[in-house]
C-alpha cells in the first residue's frame with residue numbers, strides 16, 4: 001500500500017457503506033462526483049479496495065477511500081486488520097444518524113494503536129430536513145443545535161475513547 005519511507009500523512013476514510021465516504025473525499029478535493037478520476041459515489045457500494053487520492057490544498061496529506069465495513073465482502077471483525085488500518089496515520093470515521101457498532105469498534109481499535117480519529121456526523125442535511133418536516137422546530141438553527149446535542153449524547157453513551 002505505502003512503504004515505511006512514505007513521508008505523506010495517510011488518512012483512511014472508513015465507516016459503513018453508503019455513509020458518504022467517497023462523496024466526502026470529492027468535496028474535500030473540490031471535485032464534482034462525475035469528474036473522471038473522482039472517487040466513485042453511488043447508492044450501492046462502489047469501492048472494492050482502498051483507493052488513494054491527493055489533497056491539492058494540502059500536498060502532504062493523502063486520503064484513502066475505503067470500501068464500507070460490516071458487509072458480506074468486508075465483515076466487521078476483519079475490516080481493521082485485513083485492510084491494514086493500523087498502518088495509517090489517522091482515521092476519518094463517517095457516521096450518519098446513529099453511531100454504528102462498526103464506528104465504535106473502529107474507535108476502540110484506533111485507540112489501541114494510538115491512531116488519531118475524526119468521527120464525522122455525515123448527511124446532517126437529511127436529518128435537519130426531517131426535523132423541520134416534522135415541525136419539531138421552526139428555526140433551522142434550533143434543529144441543528146438539537147442534532148449536535150443528540151450526536152454528542154450518543155458519543156457519551158458509548159464511552160468512546162476520544163479526546
Ligand SMILES: Nc1nc2c(ncn2[C@@H]2O[C@H](COP(=O)(O)OP(=O)(O)O)[C@@H](O)[C@H]2O)c(=O)[nH]1
Nearest residue numbers: 017018019020021022023041042043122123126
Ligand atoms: N443528502 C446527502 N446525501 C449524501 C451526503 N453524502 C453522500 N450522500 C449520498 O449518499 C450516497 C452514498 O454516498 P457515497 O459517497 O457513495 O457513500 P460511501 O459508500 O460511504 O462511499 C450517494 O448517493 C451520495 O450522493 C450528504 O452529506 N447528504
Ligand SMILES: [Mg+2]
Nearest residue numbers: 021022046047
Ligand atoms: Mg464509497
